[in-house]
Amino acid sequence: MTHAHADHVSAGSRAYLTARPGEGLLRARLGPEAAIETLAYGEALNLDGVRVSLHPAGHILGSAQVRLEAGGEVWVVSGDYKLEPDPTCAPFEAVTCHTFVTEATFGLPIYRWPPEAEVTTGIETWWTANQQAGKASILFAHSLGKAQRVLARIGSGCGPIYTHGAVEKFCRLYREAGIALAHTTPVDGAPAGTDWSGALIVAPPSSNGTPWMRRFGEFSTGFVSGWMRIRGARRRRSLDRGFVLSDHADWPGLMFAIAATGASHVWVTHGYRTPVADWLKREGLDAQAVETRFEGELDEE
Ligand SMILES: [Zn+2]
Ligand SMILES: [Zn+2]
Numbered sequence: 001m002t003h004a005h006a007d008h009v010s011a012g013s014r015a016y017l018t019a020r021p022g023e024g025l026l027r028a029r030l031g032p033e034a035a036i037e038t039l040a041y042g043e044a045l046n047l048d049g050v051r052v053s054l055h056p057a058g059h060i061l062g063s064a065q066v067r068l069e070a071g072g073e074v075w076v077v078s079g080d081y082k083l084e085p086d087p088t089c090a091p092f093e094a095v096t097c098h099t100f101v102t103e104a105t106f107g108l109p110i111y112r113w114p115p116e117a118e119v120t121t122g123i124e125t126w127w128t129a130n131q132q133a134g135k136a137s138i139l140f141a142h143s144l145g146k147a148q149r150v151l152a153r154i155g156s157g158c159g160p161i162y163t164h165g166a167v168e169k170f171c172r173l174y175r176e177a178g179i180a181l182a183h184t185t186p187v188d189g190a191p192a193g194t195d196w197s198g199a200l201i202v203a204p205p206s207s208n209g210t211p212w213m214r215r216f217g218e219f220s221t222g223f224v225s226g227w228m229r230i231r232g233a234r235r236r237r238s239l240d241r242g243f244v245l246s247d248h249a250d251w252p253g254l255m256f257a258i259a260a261t262g263a264s265h266v267w268v269t270h271g272y273r274t275p276v277a278d279w280l281k282r283e284g285l286d287a288q289a290v291e292t293r294f295e296g297e298l299d300e301e
Contacts, residue, residue, distance in 0.1 A: 002079025003063035022062015057081040058092030060145035094260035107272030136219040156182035164203035
């Protein structure tokens with residue numbers, strides 16, 4: 001398993017292999033009965049003559065690229081990855097290989113990420129402005145990975161931070177793995193009559209527009225996602241603010257990572273497969289788009 005996002009985990013296997021820091025997350029997905037084995041990053045295992053090792057992908061806690069070596073040939077399957085520093089997981093490591101299987105979630109040249117510090121400041125400025133207007137700030141972020149990355153960066157000195165149950169569940173697992181996050185209180189555990197004005201509430205995007213939001217009184221909404229790079233994406237969801245922060249590589253990141261592997265064969269999957277494969281072909285690489293079993297990127301929806 002490259003990582004514990006739902007679209008990358010299939011239940012029902014006899015055995016699982018994952019990077020050690022991601023064990024708790026995978027366990028939460030698969031249940032107590034699943035046979036999960038772990039490897040430290042860089043540690044190798046021999047599986048029927050194939051040398052298997054896992055290397056940091058920088059995507060979420062425990063995310064790994066899978067390196068396979070047999071008969072003098074090396075393949076690396078990236079899973080999802082990003083190159084930006086993230087305090088909640090080990091940084092991406094370029095692994096030299098002959099064939100690289102890359103993701104392409106944001107595989108169009110329009111996707112270029114602003115510096116993370118700029119985004120964090122933007123969130124804090126928005127939160128402070130809402131406080132001054134007596135409004136709650138509801139921030140939508142993917143409950144696994146993105147929410148924790150924001151909570152690792154944001155200063156809890158600005159005011160109280162509350163979480164939706166789906167977000168808190170993963171915060172607990174991150175803390176158990178030793179990742180420091182801002183102090184959070186579950187919304188469901190807040191006493192009746194809680195004053196939400198001035199609070200930051202971190203919730204999964206699926207809670208937008210649901211009755212769950214009624215309790216907060218007057219509020220402003222924001223969404224943290226790579227898709228917020230496109231103006232229309234925010235308007236379509238009727239959000240007040242969009243913050244461009246992704247757990248996936250942007251276009252320059254994809255191109256840098258692919259080149260850094262030194263691979264001459266590249267398989268492109270998960271997202272904008274064809275545009276990326278066509279671009280790489282023009283660059284002289286042997287590239288092809290490969291279909292995935294699960295179509296569409298759910299991670300950031
Ligand atoms: Zn993912
Ligand atoms: Zn994914």
